[in-house]
Every structure is written in structure tokens, then in C-alpha cells.
């Protein structure tokens with residue numbers, strides 16, 4: 001890792017301490033934040049409200065960019081767009097932008113690779129390369145915020161569902177989100193952010209106690225412990241009963257609805273038995289189930305459930321009073337779907353890509 005701090009790593013009080021150490025009044029910190037998070041400036045010389053000496057200190061003391069975009073891809077329907085970033089020490093990380101009717105949603109990463117080893121997930125198949133710093137998480141958002149601003153649009157939602165397990169890099173993801181949420185910073189509403197966890201029970205309890213307003217999603221994928229552990233090795237540590245206790249505690253603390261995610265794998269976890277068992281766990285809970293037909297990954301032979309089986313699974317839940325949605329798969333043609341992120345675009349085709357056509361330099 002580079003020795004200099006990254007401009008996006010610091011909270012406002014950290015900046016206040018730094019500007020004061022430079023012999024400047026504390027309000028200069030807010031001017032720096034305004035430059036970073038409202039104007040989306042990327043170079044120290046753009047910080048025109050600051051005295052020259054402070055601009056020079058900024059330039060000398062901080063990294064302004066840690067993520068180098070190396071490949072860009074847009075899905076054939078143009079609604080999903082993915083960037084592969086190279087980190088300064090070598091690993092890659094991917095960020096996805098999705099366009100919905102009114103939403104501009106970013107799917108951001110918290111780690112390069114992942115240590116949890118879920119068998120159906122391309123990121124898990126990589127193993128963990130390293131945690132991202134708070135600034136490296138924030139920089140993914142600002143990269144796309146600039147991209148959208150150039151088109152008269154802005155980031156409306158963030159889902160922390162890219163590479164990595166956010167609660168395995170807990171302090172960094174919360175610091176990054178708090179910077180993005182701060183009224184003097186990027187000002188993205190906390191309720192527009194969703195953190196998805198594989199189900200690290202102590203962290204769910206910790207998150208519940210913090211009473212932050214970010215939404216919580218829990219990746220379930222199975223309604224009994226044996227099946228779950230066969231898909232999600234880390235699940236062996238926390239039986240479903242403990243996980244559900246932690247989620248109930250979260251709901252009691254925050255009064256917020258929890259989303260459960262379930263990748264439907266043909267004849268593995270899409271049976272009526274699994275649907276009934278899931279309904280028993282969730283009956284009466286402030287919850288919603290997102291069913292996502294499995295996306296293909298190179299290291300797992302399971303197949304997506306056909307549409308009819310997905311509908312039938314959903315109906316069992318609905319009849320038991322558990323709200324449920326079958327999600328459309330998106331960005332599959334560019335490996336931008338859930339669980340498909342593995343930095344492979346680089347290995348396969350080392351140039352800038354849009355859909356299947358080469359357009360050198362696009363989007364950089």
C-alpha cells in the first residue's frame with residue numbers, strides 16, 4: 001500500500017485536525033470536502049478556494065487516485081456497465097452501474113476477492129486478495145458519480161453487493177458509507193444504501209446496535225444447515241437459528257425490513273420443501289425475499305432454476321404471507337451479474353470493451 005494517505009480515507013474531523021496542523025482554520029476542511037464530494041474534483045490545483053500553500057500541502061501529502069480503470073464493458077442492452085479497476089499494489093476490483101427507470105444504482109466492492117468461499121460465486125472462487133481501504137471504496141462511487149454527472153445524472157442508490165464480504169471489512173465499509181452519507185460530504189441518503197452480508201452473526205448484532213439507517217440484506221440460499229453449509233462454507237460457524245436470532249435482534253433494534261437473498265439453483269435449493277422451510281423461518285418477520293436465478297460462474301456446475309420453478313417457489317412463500325420477488329438477471333453477458341465479479345475481463349481481453357466491440361480508450 002502507498003505510504004501517503006488517500007484523500008477519500010478521512011472523516012471530516014480527521015481533515016480538521018490536518019488543516020489545523022498546517023496552521024489553517026478548521027473551516028478549510030469543509031472546503032476540501034466540498035471540492036472532493038460536491039465538485040468531484042480530482043486534482044489539487046482545482047481547489048481554488050484554498051490558499052496556495054494549502055493546495056501545495058495537499059498535493060505533497062495525499063494520493064488523489066488509487067483506482068486505475070483498466071477495462072470498461074457495457075451490456076448489450078446498455079443498461080448495465082462495469083469497470084475493472086487496478087489497485088496500486090496489483091489486485092483488481094470491479095464496480096457495476098445499473099440503470100433502472102428512475103434509479104442509477106452502483107454495485108460496489110469492499111474486497112478484492114473474498115474469503116467466504118461460497119461455491120457458486122466467482123469472487124469466492126478467487127479467494128481473498130485483500131481488503132479495500134475506506135478511500136478505495138469511496139473512490140468507486142466518485143468515479144461513477146463523475147461519469148453520471150457528465151450526462152446530467154447522479155448516483156441515486158448504492159448496493160454493497162460487489163466483490164467481497166462487507167462485514168469481513170466492517171470498519172472500512174462503514175467509514176466509507178458514513179463519508180458518502182455525511183451532510184457535508186456526498187450526501188447520499190442512508191436509506192438509499194443496502195449492505196449485503198453472507199451472514200456474519202456477530203457483525204449483524206454489532207450493526208444492529210449502531211442503529212445506522214443503511215438497509216440490510218442477508219444472503220440465505222438454503223433453509224437448513226446442511227444444505228447451507230454445502231453452499232456457504234462459513235455458514236458452519238453459525239447455524240440458521242443463530243443467524244435468524246441476530247436478524248430478529250436487528251429488526252427489533254431498528255424496525256427496518258430485512259431483505260433475504262436466495263440464488264435459485266435448479267434442483268438444489270429451489271424445491272417446494274426448501275420454500276416451505278424458508279417460509280417457516282420467516283413467517284411474521286419484517287422481511288422480503290429476493291429470488292435470483294443463479295448466474296453462471298466458471299467454477300460451479302449448478303444451473304439456474306427455470307422461470308416456472310422460480311415462480312412456484314415464490315408462490316409458496318407468498319401463500320405463507322412472506323413477500324417475495326423474482327429478480328431479473330442483469331449484465332450476464334459482461335459477467336456483471338451477482339456473484340460473477342472476478343476481474344476476468346482483464347485476463348480475457350486486455351483492452352477497453354463496450355459490449356462485444358473493442359473501442360480503445362472508451363470511458364477512461
Ligand code: SAH
Nearest residue numbers: 121161165196197198219261263295338339
Ligand atoms: N458478500 C456479500 C455481498 C456480495 S455477493 C454476500 O454474499 O451477501 C452479492 C449477492 O450475490 C449475494 O446475495 C450472493 O449470495 C449472490 N451471489 C453470489 N454468487 C451468485 C451467483 N452465481 N448467482 C446469483 N447470485 C449470486
Ligand code: SF4
Nearest residue numbers: 114116118121124198
Ligand atoms: Fe463472498 Fe458474497 Fe461471494 Fe460468498 S457470495 S464468496 S460472501 S462475495
